[in-house]
């Protein structure tokens with residue numbers, strides 16, 4: 543709310559900055575008697591320059607914030623913070639979605655990445671709550687087919703001696719706005735861009751993606767565990783792919799996430815696994 547209220551002031555801040563520079567130039571001349579006539583003259587000149595500068599800046603930056611592509615981190619964070627209290631809109635996601643290609647809603651093979659996005663109102667209509675025995679952090683929901691597949695995956699893990707949980711699953715556009723904004727505030731924009739998707743760009747919005755862990759080992763703390771190794775070696779057999787594998791950040795756009803698996807169906811998962819490509823590469827060239 544407070545952030546939303548601050549946003550419209552951004553262009554005015556730029557104007558004030560220009561005005562401030564004019565005042566700074568004039569200040570040293572104050573109080574120097576012998577220079578007074580010259581001072582008055584230069585004051586007029588500076589004043590006129592400031593007026594012209596303000597007019598130029600207002601005409602360039604005024605209105606509806608047309609420069610999101612070069613926005614400072616704080617401005618982007620502010621922009622992402624506008625949606626939770628209101629309805630998600632194009633302005634809520636700042637940079638990429640303005641240039642993103644919109645994907646059809648409901649396609650489990652949609653090549654979601656930093657360039658491709660889902661519409662704010664895209665939500666699956668067959669979400670199913672997972673049993674509490676495999677859910678952490680409250681109720682977790684996935685699309686019906688994905689929920690069935692993850693139960694089989696976890697049953698196989700159980701047979702191997704690993705008890706896995708889902709600690710994040712379907713996330714709405716609005717939730718993703720809040721989450722991305724949270725990571726910007728906590729770790730800065732550059733870190734957030736590597737580890738969190740902007741709203742509309744998250745695979746979690748598909749309802750076919752889960753973050754997997756086990757008690758005490760979620761997110762980064764899952765990486766390097768025997769459970770993570772098992773998941774990497776076996777998830778494809780049950781239709782899941784680790785979207786952001788190690789050493790592929792330049793291709794996927796995201797840092798390694800051993801815990802983040804996306805359901806694409808057993809057949810496609812086997813093909814992706816065999817291809818050696820990242821899921822993004824496979825889906826884009828499909």
Ligand SMILES: [Zn+2]
Pocket residue numbers: 710746751752753801802803
């Ligand atoms: Zn995830």
